Amino acid sequence: MTGNAKPVILRGIGVSPGVAFGTAVSMVQQGALGADPNTVTPDQVESELERLDRAMRKSRRQILALKRLRSRLPTDAAHELGDVLDTQIKMLDGSRLIRGAQQKIEQDHFDASGAVRTKAEEIAQDFRSLDDPYLAGRADDVLEVAGRLLRNLHDAPRNAFSDVPADSILLAENISPADTALMDPARINGFAAALGGAQGHTAILARSLGLPAVLGLSEGLAEIANGTPLILDGTEGIVIVNPGRDQTVRYREKMARQERERRALDTLIGQPARTRDDVAIRLEVNLEIPKEVDMATRVGADGVGLFRTEFMFMNRDTPPSEDEQFDTLAAVVKAMDGKPVTIRTMDVGGEKLSYALGDDLAASPNPALGLRAIRLSLKRPKLLEAQICAILRAGAFGPVRILLPMIATASEVRAVREVMARMVKRLRRRGMAFANPTPPVGVMIEVPGAALAADSLSQVADFFAIGTNDLTQYTLAIDRTDDQVAHLYNPLHPAVLRLMDFSVQAALRARIPVSVCGEIAGDPRFTALLIGLGIRELSMSATNLLRVKQRLGQVELTAATARARMVMESHDSGRIRMLLEDLNGLA
Ligand code: PEP
Ligand code: MG
Numbered sequence: 001m002t003g004n005a006k007p008v009i010l011r012g013i014g015v016s017p018g019v020a021f022g023t024a025v026s027m028v029q030q031g032a033l034g035a036d037p038n039t040v041t042p043d044q045v046e047s048e049l050e051r052l053d054r055a056m057r058k059s060r061r062q063i064l065a066l067k068r069l070r071s072r073l074p075t076d077a078a079h080e081l082g083d084v085l086d087t088q089i090k091m092l093d094g095s096r097l098i099r100g101a102q103q104k105i106e107q108d109h110f111d112a113s114g115a116v117r118t119k120a121e122e123i124a125q126d127f128r129s130l131d132d133p134y135l136a137g138r139a140d141d142v143l144e145v146a147g148r149l150l151r152n153l154h155d156a157p158r159n160a161f162s163d164v165p166a167d168s169i170l171l172a173e174n175i176s177p178a179d180t181a182l183m184d185p186a187r188i189n190g191f192a193a194a195l196g197g198a199q200g201h202t203a204i205l206a207r208s209l210g211l212p213a214v215l216g217l218s219e220g221l222a223e224i225a226n227g228t229p230l231i232l233d234g235t236e237g238i239v240i241v242n243p244g245r246d247q248t249v250r251y252r253e254k255m256a257r258q259e260r261e262r263r264a265l266d267t268l269i270g271q272p273a274r275t276r277d278d279v280a281i282r283l284e285v286n287l288e289i290p291k292e293v294d295m296a297t298r299v300g301a302d303g304v305g306l307f308r309t310e311f312m313f314m315n316r317d318t319p320p321s322e323d324e325q326f327d328t329l330a331a332v333v334k335a336m337d338g339k340p341v342t343i344r345t346m347d348v349g350g351e352k353l354s355y356a357l358g359d360d361l362a363a364s365p366n367p368a369l370g371l372r373a374i375r376l377s378l379k380r381p382k383l384l385e386a387q388i389c390a391i392l393r394a395g396a397f398g399p400v401r402i403l404l405p406m407i408a409t410a411s412e413v414r415a416v417r418e419v420m421a422r423m424v425k426r427l428r429r430r431g432m433a434f435a436n437p438t439p440p441v442g443v444m445i446e447v448p449g450a451a452l453a454a455d456s457l458s459q460v461a462d463f464f465a466i467g468t469n470d471l472t473q474y475t476l477a478i479d480r481t482d483d484q485v486a487h488l489y490n491p492l493h494p495a496v497l498r499l500m501d502f503s504v505q506a507a508l509r510a511r512i513p514v515s516v517c518g519e520i521a522g523d524p525r526f527t528a529l530l531i532g533l534g535i536r537e538l539s540m541s542a543t544n545l546l547r548v549k550q551r552l553g554q555v556e557l558t559a560a561t562a563r564a565r566m567v568m569e570s571h572d573s574g575r576i577r578m579l580l581e582d583l584n585g586l587a
Contacts, residue, residue: 005241005242006242007242007243007244008240008241008242009238009240010217010220010238010239010240011238012192012215012216012237012238012483013197013198013214013215013216013483013486014213014214014234014238015196015198015202015203015207015213015214015215015237016190016203016207016210016211016234017207017212018190018210018211018212018233018255018258019212019232019233019234019235019251019254019255019258020189020212020231020232020233021167021230021231021248021251021252021255022168022169022189022190022230022232023165023167023227023228023229023230024168024171024224024226024227024228024230024241025165025169025170025226026171026172026221026224026226027151027170037110037111037113037114037115037117038110038111038113039108039110039114040105040110040111041109042109045105045109048111049105049106049112051112052098052101052112052149052153054152055112055149055152055153056092058152059092059145059148059149060089060092062148062152063085063088064089066173066194084141087141088141088145091142092145096123097120097123097142097145097146100115101115101119102115103115112153116149116153119146120142120143120145123142124139124140124142124143125139127139127142164188167187168187168188169188169189169190169232169239170190170192171191171192171193171221171224172191172192172193172194173194174194174195174196175191175193175202175215176202176351176353177200177201177202177205177288177311177314177352178311178314178315179202180201180202180205180206180211181289181311181314181315183209185209185211188211189212190212190232190234191206191211191213192213192214192215192221192239193214193215193217193221194215194216194217194218194221195216195481196215196483197215197216197480197482197483197485197486197489198215198486199469199472199473199480199481199486199519200215200351200480200481201288201351201352201481204286204288204469204541205288205289206234207519207522207541207543208287208288208542211234212232212234212235213232213234214232214233214234214239215483216483216486217239224241228242229241229242229243230243231243231248231251233254265550268546268549268550269299269546270300271549273549273552275531275552275553275556275557275560276553276554276555276556277558279531279557281531281536281537281552282302282303282305282515282536282537283301283302283538283539283548284301284302284303284306284342284515284517284540285299285301285303285304285305285539285541285542285545286306286307286308286517286522287304287306287307287308290328290332293332293335293336295543296335297337299542299545299546300545302339303336303339303341303342304336304340304341304342304539305465305539305540306344306465306517307344308344308347309325309343309344309345310346310347310348310352312324312325312346313346313354313356314352314354316354316356317356319354319356319357319383319386322386322387322389322390323390325387325390326390326393326394329341329343329391329393329394329400330393330394332394333394333397334397337398338398338399339398340398340399340400340401341398341400342400342401342402342442342465342539343391343394343401343402343403344404344405344444345374345377345388345391345403345404345405345416346373346376346377346383346405347372347373347405347406348373348376349364349370349376350370351367353367357376357380357383368474368479372406373405374404374406374407374412374416375406375412377416378412381419384416385422385426388416388419388420388423389423389426389427391435391439392435392438392439393427393432393433393434394435395434395436396434396436400435400439401440401441401442401463402416402420402439402440402441402442403441403444404416404441404443405444405446406447406470407443407450408447408449408450408453409449409453410453410456410457410459413441413443413457414460417460420438420441440463442464442465442513443457443461443464443465444464444465444467444517445464445466445499445503446466446468446469446470446471446518447470447471448471448499451499451500452499452502454502454506454507455506455509455510457506458506458509458510458512459510461512462512463507463513463514463515464503464512464513464514464515465514465515465516465539466500466503466504466515466516466517466535468491468496468500468518468520468521469518470518471491471496471499471500471518472489472490472491472493472496475493475496475499476488476489476490476493476495476496491520492573492576492577494571494573494576497567497568498568500516501533504533504534508534514534515537515539516530517538517540521538521539521548522538522540522543522544522545522547522548523548524548524550524584525580526580527548527551527552527555528555528559528560528564528580528583528584529560529563529564529580529583531552531555531557531560531561532557532560532561532562532563532564532565532567533564533568554585559583560583563579563580566579567579567580
């Protein structure tokens with residue numbers, strides 16, 4: 001699809017708004033063979049074997065995910081693709097390719113990539129030399145599997161993102177949150193992938209970085225060649241391949257309109273965040289990667305309501321040391337200049353994987369219900385201790401709060417408090433400066449059980465932060481990253497709203513602060529409802545803060561409270577949506 005080819009429109013889920021123009025950089029087709037193998041020293045052989053093993057497991061997971069997408073294809077194509085994918089999975093299980101590559105690492109001391117490349121080329125050559133069309137096809141399968149292994153061995157995006165040309169639009173089968181964290185918006189204008197839903201962290205990060213993105217594109221992605229001109233609209237959820245003149249003009253106009261709207265919102269910077277009847281609301285930001293703090297200060301946030309520290313553990317082979325974590329956190333605390341910074345202990349697990357912490361996390365049969373977040377921290381006390389020390393030390397430079405993810409029971413909070421008390425003593429012994437008094441410890445309310453037990457949690461927590469992204473996922477049993485069930489994901493489901501209301505009431509009774517830091521906090525359509533439910537702190541991506549401030553200025557607290565009560569008495573999501581649209585003046 002290049003040159004004067006006809007425009008083609010591909011459709012997916014728009015997960016991060018905005019229009020992007022650019023040229024395709026396709027990760028779908030990466031993994032070229034041909035380079036000379038590098039060798040390693042004998043003591044590196046073991047770790048190369050482990051790298052190969054890890055890449056194999058990652059490849060298998062990816063192929064299984066692709067098999068899922070087959071259901072969207074016509075029956076014949078689905079069968080054919082199924083056969084190809086089954087063959088590829090077999091090739092990853094102790095096949096000639098894998099055994100041969102392992103041998104090359106052990107005997108010839110090739111590095112894992114060199115071993116895979118040379119073995120794949122040997123096998124493909126053997127197949128082709130037989131001059132049999134069926135076996136020639138097998139050669140292609142071997143090369144495709146090898147390409148996938150190579151991409152995963154290199155953690156391809158990790159390297160490739162660093163030298164993509166300016167004005168790129170990245171295309172890939174799957175873009176993980178860790179990959180997204182590496183994207184430089186100065187050179188990457190947007191991205192699209194076959195897998196993923198609007199509530200996953202890849203989408204969240206894209207919105208935070210202001211990068212238009214489309215996920216869940218099931219067809220056509222693989223045919224786009226590098227360098228093909230593209231328009232991507234992250235609001236409509238489309239990618240236009242080889243756009244025509246009219247489309248180019250139309251989307252340039254749309255982009256200009258969005259830019260004008262953005263500049264108009266800038267006039268709200270420095271203005272207080274208040275409802276029309278003059279009730280002050282704290283508007284804070286969520287940070288995924290430290291560099292976002294610049295945007296937070298630019299828009300005049302009242303603090304950081306959620307710093308997702310897990311991104312400090314991604315795209316690296318070993319976890320960050322206490323000192324490294326301290327440096328990063330202290331820089332954010334200093335940048336916020338006296339405004340509170342809420343630092344969440346790492347929420348690794350689920351879709352947020354960190355190879356630095358071992359890939360047994362991904363091996364869980366159901367990672368979203370497995371060793372994730374606080375469960376992982378409590379199982380690996382050394383990691384938690386280093387994090388708590390780093391947070392306490394950063395607290396010497398300004399107010400910090402500690403937030404615990406995926407809490408289900410009060411005993412987990414008590415366990416962390418014990419660790420904190422020990423770390424305070426440790427830092428004192430080391431003679432180091434740290435937060436005094438010790439920071440408040442809060443819990444995320446994002447597991448339905450935590451919401452239902454909010455009364456007991458309010459006795460051990462200093463504050464609540466309601467994580468509506470996971471609360472919705474776990475209440476409705478909808479994987480927030482799965483494009484196939486994305487249409488069922490609904491934070492306005494009465495069950496989710498009741499759990500929120502229940503948690504807010506428990507916090508108000510216990511007189512502890514309560515905020516919302518899930519994605520709905522940054523969506524102006526929900527502002528009136530959240531305020532009406534009694535929430536006075538909202539934490540969101542910095543890119544949304546001014547939009548929410550603008551909406552807040554139109555909301556009357558009394559009307560919002562009355563409408564929230566009506567909403568809470570409704571049993572039907574459709575009616576709830578109508579009630580809110582009516583209040584928002586959209587109906
Ligand atoms: C949430 O679940 O709503 C939340 C804010 O946490 P995360 O999106 O990082 O899981
Ligand atoms: Mg969460």
